[in-house]
Amino acid sequence: MSRRFVSLLLILLSLGPNLICGQDLSLAEAKQAFAKADAKLKSVYEEAKEIVPGYRFAKIQKGQRDWIAYRDHRAAGAAQFDGAATSGKETANPEYWKAMAYLTDTRIEILNAWMKVDTFAKTWEGTWIDGYGGILRIADNPDGTLAFTCTVVRGPTYHLGNINGTVTTNQTTARFTTRVDNDTPETWLTFLLEGDGRLRVIGENTQFFHGARAYFDGSYLRVRELTAEDRAEM
Numbered sequence: 001m002s003r004r005f006v007s008l009l010l011i012l013l014s015l016g017p018n019l020i021c022g023q024d025l026s027l028a029e030a031k032q033a034f035a036k037a038d039a040k041l042k043s044v045y046e047e048a049k050e051i052v053p054g055y056r057f058a059k060i061q062k063g064q065r066d067w068i069a070y071r072d073h074r075a076a077g078a079a080q081f082d083g084a085a086t087s088g089k090e091t092a093n094p095e096y097w098k099a100m101a102y103l104t105d106t107r108i109e110i111l112n113a114w115m116k117v118d119t120f121a122k123t124w125e126g127t128w129i130d131g132y133g134g135i136l137r138i139a140d141n142p143d144g145t146l147a148f149t150c151t152v153v154r155g156p157t158y159h160l161g162n163i164n165g166t167v168t169t170n171q172t173t174a175r176f177t178t179r180v181d182n183d184t185p186e187t188w189l190t191f192l193l194e195g196d197g198r199l200r201v202i203g204e205n206t207q208f209f210h211g212a213r214a215y216f217d218g219s220y221l222r223v224r225e226l227t228a229e230d231r232a233e234m
Contacts, residue, residue, distance in 0.1 A: 030097035037104035044111045051115050056196060060114055067107055067131065075099040077156030099156075106131055113223040117197030120222060124169065124191075127230050128199055128220035136201065136220050137230050141166065146174060149234045150189070150201065154214040161210025164234070167191065180208045189216060197221060 025033065045064070049057060075096045079085035083095030090096045110131045120126055124146055128136040134152040141147055149164040167174040167189075174191040185205045192200040203216045210216065224230075 025094050025098060027092065027094045027097070030094040030101070033101040034097045034104065037101045037108070041104050041108050044108050048111050048115055056114065059196065060111065070132065071100060071103045074103060074156060081156040109223055110221055113221045114197070120225065123193070124174070126222040126226060127224050128222045130218035130220045132218065134216065134218050134220065136199070137226065137234050139226055139231065139234060147234060148176070150216050152210065152214050152216060157213065159211030159214040161214040161216060163189065163206065163209040163216065184208060194219070
């Protein structure tokens, strides 16, 4: 594992307290937690349908379909990995419904972010998430560069990744480069503002900074301005 790895606990905490699923819930309680989150998701989805321009809402609809498939697959994996559920009996395990509730809460955060895409005062600065276990924090530096931290937890087996540094920007593009040592290829992270409120991250030779099944690549959506807690995490 890379020298840049941080502990599992710190990464999980940075992605939000619900991810650890520390609550010891019964099957009925876990199902109830999901039902509550699902009802809220439906309400927020209808609100977004009224507020978000049609061309953007079409992207939300596509993302929703992709997310549902991901949610179901990810929850089944959580039941097997965290709950020791046997194949075909995942929905009888509390971990399945706890994961469903957490993932739904994350999707609500994404939908709320779509409704405030145009409200941010700065071009890059803020906290961005991809909805699949990735969080990207970006801060403006006084010299015009950007400081960033990208942390990911991917899949039911919690493969981790963490990378941070300083990048220079050229309007809608920024790039980070580093090298672990003279015997390894250079690592690149390219950041592209996509023009619809999203930020695309493209990585090359990033394997030194994450586990085998983790990755930094993805389409991130800004969910909030940087908080004091975000800055402390950076």
